[in-house]
Amino acid sequence: MKLIISGASGFVAKEIIRQSLSRNEITSIVALARKPVSVPEKLSPDANPSKLKSIVIDDYEHYPEEVKKEFAGAAACIWTVAITPTNAKAYDFEEVKRVCQTSTIAGLKAIHESGISKSFRFLYMSGIAAERDRAKPVQYQSEYTYMRGETESEVLQLAAELDGVEASVAKPGFITAPGYIMKSIAATALQFALGLPNIGVVDLTTTMLDQVINGFEKETLTHEDLVRIAKAHQVSGK
Template identity: 75%
Template sequence: MKLIISGATGFVAREVIRQSLSRNEITSVIALARKPVSIPEKLPPDANPSKLKSVVIEDYENYPEEVKNEFAGAAACIWTVAITPTKSKTYDFEEVKRVCQTSTIAGLRAMHESGVSKPFRFLYMSGAAAERDRGKPGETENKVLQLAAELDGVEASVVKPGFITAPGEIMKSIAGTMIQYTIGIASISVVDLATAMLDQVANGFEKDPLMSEDLIRIAKAHQVPGE
């Protein structure tokens, strides 16, 4: 399967790319970002770097034909472009809406128009605390699901992870444990998050939304060999 990963220079996307290069069912990875994407470091021995193709997009709201041509035949997309809830407080609301909502909808439309395969699975990464009410950050989730229902052959789901930790970062792990203890939202490692998202786009969406507990369970049941 051909997989599109948006926001490909980001923390989560880099791990998704790293794992994708070792998964046999993934034959091609389109890394979409506003600057060139390099091959991740510390690839496992079974990784195939030749599967990765970096595609630069100047504006996530506008897709030239040469970019759409790269999308053709794709079976899925993991969309990670966003402004995190913490950082969103420092941005104007309209800018947050443009990045998180307008760009996402434009991206999904462009992919559909490019001639992706059917079914085409679109997985949108949100946050555990995002509410789907109108005017709130989680409203984008509803917009994505509604558009997917309108487009022929498109399936969509939303992942809503809690605090995301990185391997070897003890302080982040401690912070994640404290957050889970105080507000009841489970933290998840970036490795498990990427594993679970790749499983869902490859094998079909189990449910919507997919919360941290779901993602951890899926990751443990479908670990990539060597992880």
């Protein structure tokens, strides 16, 4: 299968690429980013770097025909483009919404227009705190939190309207990784102060790849779902 990874230069996307290069089910990878994406370090012995193709795009809202041609025949996309809650404070909210929401919808539409496979899976990586119900009180960054929840709903609705597209939303807690000391410290602090659970980037990626390869278990993959599926892979040894 041909897999599109958006935001391919990001923290999570790099791990998606690393694992994808070792997955036999994935025959080619379109790494979409605003700068060139190189092959990750610490690859498994069975990795095939030749599967990776870096595609540079200036704006995730606009897709030239030459970029759309690279999407043609794709079977799945993992969409990771976003501004995190912490970084969002440094930007005007309209810019945050443009990156997190407008670009996501534009990207899904452009991918669909490119001539994807008849059964296409679009996995949108959101976050545990994103809230779709505006009637539900939110204590932290409410404007941002509701916007991310609204984006989840828009992705699922658009996918339902597009022929041959199935979508799911992954809602992980705080994402950690080996060697990232500050992330580990932040994860501990957030879990203690706010009860925010965390998940390792390797486990998160394993689960997301499982879902786009084998089919979505459900429309919304909660943090607990993501952890559970990752553990099942550990037990099975896959």
